[in-house]
Every structure is written in C-alpha cells, then in structure tokens.
C-alpha cells in the first residue's frame with residue numbers, strides 16, 4: 135500500500151500548483167482544476183505518474199449554483215493501485231471542456247454518454263452522436279430540470295379500447 | 297370457386313356447422329403443439345428464459361422449444377425483458393414480419409407494463425405498440441410461471457376459431 | 466387491429482458510415498435483435514468478402530434510466546435497481562453499491578457480514594461465468610455444453626433463492642449488513658453443489674477444450690494486446706486474458722479478500738480462447754475461495770448495530786415506541802447519508818464495477834453513477850472485431866460478455 139500513498143503525495147505536491155484545491159476523500163486524491171488545465175493535468179497524470187486506466191467521466195448538475203456543472207473524471211493507476219479524481223466546473227451557457235480522446239481511447243464512448251446525458255460538449259471529440267438515447271431525443275435526461283417521466287416515444291401508441 | 301353467389305350462412309346445414317367446429321378444434325389442437333417461438337430477448341428476464349428452455353424445465357414438452365431465429369418462420373413472439381423507446385421500432389418491425397396466425401407473450405412485468413421503470417427511457421408495456429395475448433407477471437417470473445403461461449396460451453389457441461377455409465368450402 | 470402505419474417508423478441510430486471504403490465492400494447491419502449476439506447490440510459492419518473492415522457498435526437499446534430513477538428513490542429502495550445492472554451476478558452489484566454508501570457513512574461491517582458477502586459475491590461470480598461461457602458456447606453450436614452449464618447454474622439459482630427469495634434479482638444487500646442470515650442447512654447444500662459443479666464443469670472441459678472446431682474458432686481470434694486493452698479501459702477477464710494479473714480483489718483488497726488465498730488466472734495472448742479459459746479458471750478459484758470462507762464463517766450478527774441504517778428488531782417495533790419511531794423514520798425518510806462524494810469499486814464479473822455517489826445529506830441520493838465494465842468494453846470492442854471474419858464476430862462477442870443492463874443502465 136505504501137507506494138500508492140507515496141505516489142498520491144507526490145502527485146499532490148507536484149500538481150497542487152495547477153489545481154485550485156486538493157484533498158483526499160475516502161482514499162482518492164481529489165484535484166479541483168480549471169477547464170483549461172484539464173488536458174495538461176491529465177497528460178501529466180498519465181505520462182509522469184502512470185495513471186494509465188481512464189475509468190470514468192460523468193457530470194453533476196447543481197441547478198442552484200453558478201457555474202452549474204461539475205465534470206468529474208476518475209483515473210486509476212494499474213501499477214500502484216490508486217485513484218485520482220479530477221473535477222472541473224463549467225457554465226450552463228458554455229458547457230465545454232477539452233476531450234481526452236488523444237490520451238485515452240476509452241474516453242470516446244464515455245464522453246459521448248456524458249454529452250447526451252448532461253449536454254457537456256467535449257471539444258475535439260468528433261463523434262458525439264447519441265449513444266444510449268436515440269436520434270431525435272430532445273433534452274438531456276440527467277439534468278435535474280428534465281422531468282423523470284417525460285417520454286419521447288418513437289413509435290406512435292396504439293389506441294387501445296378499454 | 298363456383299360462379300353462383302355464396303349461400304347465406306344461416307342456410308348452411310347443421311352438418312356443415314358441425315364440420316367447421318370440428319375443423320376448428322382439430323386445427324387448434326394441431327397449432328397449440330407446434331408453437332415456434334421467436335425470443336425477442338432484451339434484459340434480465342433472459343436469464344430465466346435460458347433456464348426455461350434448458351434441461352430442468354424444458355419447454356420442449358409443450359411443443360414450444362425450438363426457437364426460430366427469424367420472425368418469418370415463427371408464430372409466437374416472446375418479448376422477454378424491458379423494451380425501451382429506442383427498441384420499440386425494432387419490436388414493431390419484428391412483429392410485422394411475422395406471418396399470421398401469430399401470438400404474443402409479454403414475459404415479465406417490464407414487457408407487461410414497464411415494471412418499476414417508469415421514466416423517460418422505458419416503454420410502459422409493449423401493448424402500447426403491439427397487441428398482446430398473454431402476460432406473465434414476475435420480475436423475473438419463475439420458470440413454473442412461464443410454463444403455466446405457455447399452457448394458458450395453448451388453451452387459448454385450442455379454443456380459438458381458426459379460419460383457414462372460408463364459408464364457400 | 467389498429468396499428469399505426471409502419472412507414473412512420475424512424476431509425477433510432479445514425480450509422481457512422483454509409484459508404485464502403487473500397488469499391489467491393491458491403492455494409493451490413495447486425496442486430497439489435499439478433500439470435501447470435503447475446504444482449505441487444507447493433508453492429509454496423511463494413512465487410513469485404515468475409516472480412517470485417519470496420520465496425521460501428523451501437524448500444525443503448527436497454528437504456529432504462531437507472532441513474533435518473535435512483536435520484537427519486539431513497540438510498541435503500543434503489544437496491545432493486547442496482548440488482549438489475551448486471552443481472553447475471555446481481556449480488557456483486559448489491560455489495561458494491563452498499564459498500565459505497567457505507568464508505569460515505571463510515572460504517573464498519575461485522576466479520577460475519579464481510580465473510581458472507583465475500584462468499585456470495587464469489588458464488589455470484591460463478592453463476593455469471595457459467596452463464597457467459599454457456600451462452601458463448603451455445604452460439605457456436607455446442608448445445609450439450611450449454612445444457613450442462615445451465616443445469617448447474619439452475620442449482621445455484623435455486624440455492625440462492627433459498628437464501629434471498631429470488632432466483633435472479635435478489636435485492637439481498639442492505640446498507641450496513643444483509644437482509645437475513647443463512648437458513649439451516651444452506652452451507653451443506655452449498656458444498657454439495659460445489660462438488661456437482663466439479664463434475665459438470667469437467668465435462669465441459671472434456672467436450673470443448675481440445676475440440677478442433679472450438680480451437681479453430683477461438684484461437685487467435687479477437688486478439689488484443691495489454692497496452693491497447695488498457696488504453697481502451699478494459700478490465701476484468703478481458704484484461705487478464707492479455708496476460709496482466711490485474712484484479713481489484715488482489716490489488717486493493719476489500720471485504721475479506723485480503724484474508725483469502727487465491728490466484729489470478731491470466732491468459733497468454735488475449736484471444737477468445739484465453740478469455741474462455743480465464744473464466745473457467747476463475748470458476749475454480751472462486752470455488753476455492755468459497756471453501757475457505759465456509760471454514761472462516763463464525764456465528765455473529767450480520768448487520769451493524771447502528772441506528773442510522775439498521776432496522777430495529779421486528780419484535781421491538783411492536784412493543785417499544787422508540788423502536789417503532791426508528792423503524793418509521795428509516796422507512797419513510799430513508800437512511801440519512803452525510804453529504805459528500807465517493808467512488809468505490811469492486812471487481813465485478815466483467816471488470817471494475819464502480820459506483821460514484823454524490824450525497825447532499827438526507828434520504829435521497831443526489832447522484833448515483835455506475836462505472837460499468839460492459840459499457841467501457843463496448844467502446845473498444847471494435848478493436849477485437851475489425852480484421853477478422855464476419856463469423857468470428859459471434860464468438861468474440863460471446864467472450865466479451867456484454868451485459869445489456871449494465872452496459873446501457
């Protein structure tokens with residue numbers, strides 16, 4: 135376990151300057167960064183510190199807050215077995231971050247999902263077609279202001295006589 | 297085909313009526329033991345579907361084991377699992393591709409009513425888009441329940457009218 | 466019958482390409498309701514002769530709004546939804562989710578609960594691998610092997626149903642414990658089943674391992690190298706089949722895995738045969754772990770003694786006003802989880818199954834996000850399909866074991 139914690143300390147020490155805020159939460163190093171420094175930080179995480187597995191990207195919606203969205207990334211080091219979480223905030227009016235596809239192939243699909251669910255735009259990802267949803271779906275269902283039961287059926291319903 | 301105008305039905309002899317009823321019974325009996333299911337398998341219910349069609353429960357005993365993997369050759373559409381709005385056009389297309397006579401089983405509560413997925417993504421029951429003959433409740437239904445459902449459907453088929461010949465016969 | 470006309474049916478997807486790269490190639494569409502792919506997946510493939518040039522994989526046909534649904538349920542009542550993510554091994558999902566909530570609340574499990582969860586997770590993993598191998602073999606025409614494996618899987622389901630009340634979707638985990646303790650004689654039956662499993666699994670080994678047809682279809686098909694697998698985010702048996710012993714049970718031990726002795730089976734070159742073999746070997750390892758856990762199980766409470774999450778005894782609810790109030794509060798308002806966020810991952814049957822939870826305090830989660838292995842695998846599966854024959858698509862897909870519920874959520 136020791137090497138993993140050392141690694142996190144080293145990451146914290148050397149990337150702390152680029153982050154707005156750092157801290158540990160339940161064994162995961164959390165770095166709050168600006169949208170601009172996302173790609174450089176992720177690149178250093180991968181190249182210098184060996185975080186080779188890109189786990190996940192998702193967003194959190196805070197309708198009352200400005201900026202409204204958190205974009206949350208998780209990385210895992212398959213050598214030292216520790217995780218890092220990057221968080222960056224984006225505005226509702228311009229929910230754009232840079233894509234991580236050049237660094238990690240797996241980002242392609244996950245960014246597509248995040249895009250359709252929250253409407254986050256990933257600059258540089260050329261394939262943001264709907265993935266879990268379908269062509270013609272209007273809105274972003276995981277945003278808090280999308281009503282849970284608003285359906286957009288593709289097939290017209292049959293008129294069933296009771 | 298005779299050139300004369302068809303005889304009105306009420307003038308048919310009792311013997312003819314007797315024959316058509318017997319014919320319906322006979323065709324119904326034949327059809328109920330030769331169901332060729334098309335498994336439209338989507339979700340968790342598939343796990344039970346696998347169990348039902350394998351050794352321990354064995355739907356072969358009911359003449360309903362051999363799945364046809366093309367809708368054109370099958371007459372029983374088993375919708376197993378959740379159907380989402382994205383999937384709905386495909387289900388509809390599969391249904392249209394099947395030849396008459398055809399029956400539909402909604403397997404599991406998701407296919408029946410959407411189950412506990414009442415949200416933007418899931419179709420609230422396949423009967424919103426295609427007619428359903430039999431609903432099997434359960435999440436997922438136990439294999440016994442499925443077998444019971446198949447037997448009920450067989451009863452239904454046996455009791456149906458099977459118009460394979462018209463009244464000019 | 467009044468069906469609206471068919472001509473209005475829209476196409477839910479937009480393929481990435483509609484024209485072939487080379488003049489002779491053809492675009493074919495496979496799925497989403499296709500007999501030879503288990504799971505609802507649609508593959509648009511460009512083929513030149515029999516060779517697949519490139520593929521465009523579409524998932525999402527089973528998207529059921531899991532994350533949205535979670536946001537309107539209390540922390541406890543969403544457990545049934547969690548179950549239906551990877552329905553082949555529902556218990557692993559349960560425990561992974563519960564552990565994430567327990568992390569937020571700072572709950573330490575009782576030893577019996579820990580061991581029992583580990584045991585059941587391994588048992589579930591066996592059922593999952595049996596299903597995966599059975600389905601993959603059936604798709605290649607090995608019906609006998611399928612019937613053997615499904616028979617033993619049915620024993621497992623029936624046995625778990627004795628404990629949890631349901632065959633497939635168990636809803637057995639509880640935050641801070643488990644729903645109920647083992648019934649009498651459960652462990653004896655478990656040992657019987659493990660012995661029977663040896664017989665059945667051995668028969669399958671005998672049927673397919675050295676079978677010429679099987680080897681021809683599996684060896685050197687769907688090959689992926691370690692570096693590429695990691696780049697595409699692969700975890701679990703797929704990553705291990707490339708020869709890398711990466712397994713969260715060993716790397717970041719959780720539950721009781723730190724106290725167990727087991728090996729991580731790895732493959733040689735990351736092809737279909739290796740994936741099949743890694744899964745079969747993992748069944749053996751899981752059996753080995755279960756046997757150790759049976760010996761480790763000691764009597765004791767199965768739920769933590771913590772008013773914040775554990776329901777009071779039923780008897781007390783009927784006789785004491787305080788217990789009644791606690792019961793009422795826990796059911797009506799739900800468990801009060803302190804504000805915070807966490808990510809917790811378990812080694813699911815297909816790879817890293819993570820839950821990212823955000824709580825703002827109170828009884829309802831703000832966000833429940835599931836990092837599902839199948840979804841990530843679908844993002845990179847085209848690397849294993851491109852360049853092989855069209856018919857190879859079926860075994861490759863079978864060995865990846867895409868689970869619709871988990872992939873599309």
Ligand code: SF4
Nearest residue numbers: 340341377404406435
């Ligand atoms: S009825 Fe239950 S088991 Fe069946 S598909 Fe729906 S959620 Fe899954």
